[in-house]
Amino acid sequence: MASAAFEDIADTFDFLDDWEDRYRHVIELGKAMPALDEAFKVPATKVEGCASQVWLLPRIEGTGPGARFSFDGDSDAMIVRGLVAILHALYSGLTVSEVLATDAHAELARLGLDEHLSQQRSNGLRAMVERIRAIAAEAAAE
Template sequence: MAQPQFEEIVETFEFLDDWEERYRHVIEIGKAMDPLPEAERIPATKVDGCASQVWLVPQIEGQGPSAVFRFHGDSDAMIVRGLIAILQALYSGLSAGDVGKVDAGAEMGRLGLNDHLSAQRSNGLRAMVERIRQLSARTAAA
């Protein structure tokens, strides 16, 4: 169910030989993201459970389970910005009803992230995924 943008990231990771190269690539993906406007860095968009500052802002087109789910986000940590960009590639463009069907752990595992992120980063990644699932579930139920 992964989006084409995510599949491109998976393919790129397959060509990178070691985790150092993959880590740098995650940071580069994050650097390529547009920064989140300061007006959207508010408590309502902040993700709890992350060691760094993380904000996720939904962008919903339509209503109910067939609404198209997208989001943008930002962080004060470069690696986390990259993780946000990867999550955008994984989820953006799916219907709100399909977001909850994505096995984020398995998909991120395809990138080898599960083995190389610190416990704090792994917890933060889970918190971001949970926030995305909550936002899409609210949209699907509307």
Template sequence: MRLLPLRRTGIGCVHAIDRGMTQPQPFQEIAENLSFLDDWEDRYRYIIELGQGLPKLEDSERNDANKVNGCVSQVWLVSEPRGGDTAPALRIRGESDAMIVQGLVAILLALYSDRPAAEIAETDAIAIFDELGLREHLTAQRSNGLVAMVNRIRGEAKALAA
């Protein structure tokens, strides 16, 4: 595991964790922006803004097959395989009915979407969220929902990479 320092803030040094995959540029930008925000309320607002920028799913995509179990809020994730047989990738789209969760979905999509399935399967987003200090202010239920979203994405990536 390699720690990549991004910026020093008033609360310490924020890192992105490299677990075998180069962090995608959109995620690096999010991590850097978060590192500038010392106050949790500012971080909370920023996460909500990220979620507001996500495109909505089609009504037909908000179904039981795409719904993530284990979330207090309603969350839907749509995974679409891309690429060839040698290095298939996974495009992920998502939506939630809760603003903060929608923002967490946006961060996960920035980290995982359009990446090779094998890299997604190996990337521990929970450890990355912990390193960025994003889970410490979530309720236990929201944190459990985040774990459910990550497990769903990584499970689909593992199946595609197999």
């Protein structure tokens, strides 16, 4: 149940022949993402478990399972910033119940990220997904 924005990324990854091109594309996605205001780069928005510094600022519109989910995010590493952009494409605009129903591992596997990221980056990506799911679960319970 991926968003149209994520499907566009998946289509681009299918088109790119080798991982180096895909890696560059991830970095370009990160560069295109708006920077998070420094005022929001605080411990409350920081994602623990990432080798790089990562911040996710959730934006929930509405209440309960039908509330719309989005977030702003940033990282001090360009490749991780690109991963934040990919997660943004995957989740933003979904309801919090759709966020919880999304199999992030399966969707990200379509991009081949699980095969080409270092163990530290994979752990960081998993930590970002866990944070997003926790935020969605909390919002769904309200």
